[in-house]
Amino acid sequence: MERYVKKILFTVGSYNQVTQMHAIASHLPEYDCYFSQFYSDNFVLQSLVKAGAADHTILSGGFKNSSDRYLQQNGLKNDYQQLVYNNHYDLAVVCSDLLVPKSIRKTKTVWVQEGMTDRLTPWSKVVKWLDMPRYWAFNTSLNGTSDLCDIYCVASEGYKDHFKKLGTDPAKLIVTGMPNFDNVEAFAHNSFPHRHFVLVATSDIRECTGIENRPQFIRKCVAIANGRQLIFKLHPNERKERALREIRENAPEALVYTDGNINHMIFHCEELITQYSTVVYVGIALGKKVHSFFDVDDLRKKAPIQNGGRSAEHIAEVCRRYIETNKNKRQFLTQELPTVEASYQKIAC
Secondary structure (H helix, E strand, O other), X not given: OOOOOOEEEEEXXXXXXXHHHHHHHHOOOOOEEEEEEOXXXXXXXXXXXXXXXXXXXXXXXXXXXXXXXXXXXXXXXXXXXXXXXXXXXXXXXEOOOOOOOHHHHOOEEEEEOOOOOOOOOHHHHHHHHOOOOHHHHOOOOXXXXXXXXXXXXXXXXXXXXXXXXXXXXXXXXXXXXXXXXXXXXXXXXXXXXXXXXXXXXXXXXXXXXXXXXXXXXXXXXXXXXXXXXXXXXXXXXXXXXXXXHHHHHHOOOOEEEOOOOHXXXXXXXXXXXXXXXXXXXXXXXXXXXXEOOOOHHHHHHHOOOOOXXXXXXXXXXXXXXXHHOXXXXXXXXXXXXXXXXXXXXXXXX
């Protein structure tokens, strides 16, 4: 009789999310791993996706196209919306809990933090207070707060406290570190040619229906640079033609990169200017002077732990322990998960 191999579904979204999930899956070779772009089984949301109205989100558009290419190029099995392979999954590892499809709620679930969350807005607070679906906040401010998943893997003690204050069951929260942001010293090995410059990492505020005075922001960056070389790295989701035009008009001497490894750029910059980008944490970990639309002191408290790049391995072990446990969920959370976290803290020390 053929031995049954347990199956895990990983949901992905942005490039950062798909590479994180791939890294976690690489530490789970004994399981049959599949991937799916983040999706909804809600009829209204599915209709918006089909109509192209959600192309600025990780549900579709450029994000989905990029993830699908990555999965294909890396030989990973794409079970989009669980409609391709007709699988029963023993575990789902999700990149967001802003919405959790009913098909995923039927199995064990692990949520993985992939970056910073947006600032809470007055509307976000209304959504939370009324216990509305978290995606109605129209940003990521409530990601990690629905309490719909069984376990929440977070970047740091600061974020653990953050999610706890926003209503996530503290017993579900475990500090594992955050893949892609847990080993900044590795970015030293790069060939980026520039030195002694001020780097600007822009965000896709307008593409995500937000309001931004980009020319004013660019002029502020010029003032901060104060004669030093200014380099802009555009967000992958931005309308590049518009962004390039605005930079040419307001900072004609600046260099602009539309692609490339921003972590390598950060390693060599003197100062880092961000808007709502998680890469601010790379600058903080490297000891750079940073600017952000978020409170920088608060960001320092939440900065992802540096564990030599072991976060994906740590999260994989949480998945392994949970998928194999014979205990019920509450017993696992109260008896086993704390010992797993304690072992990670011991390694970090």
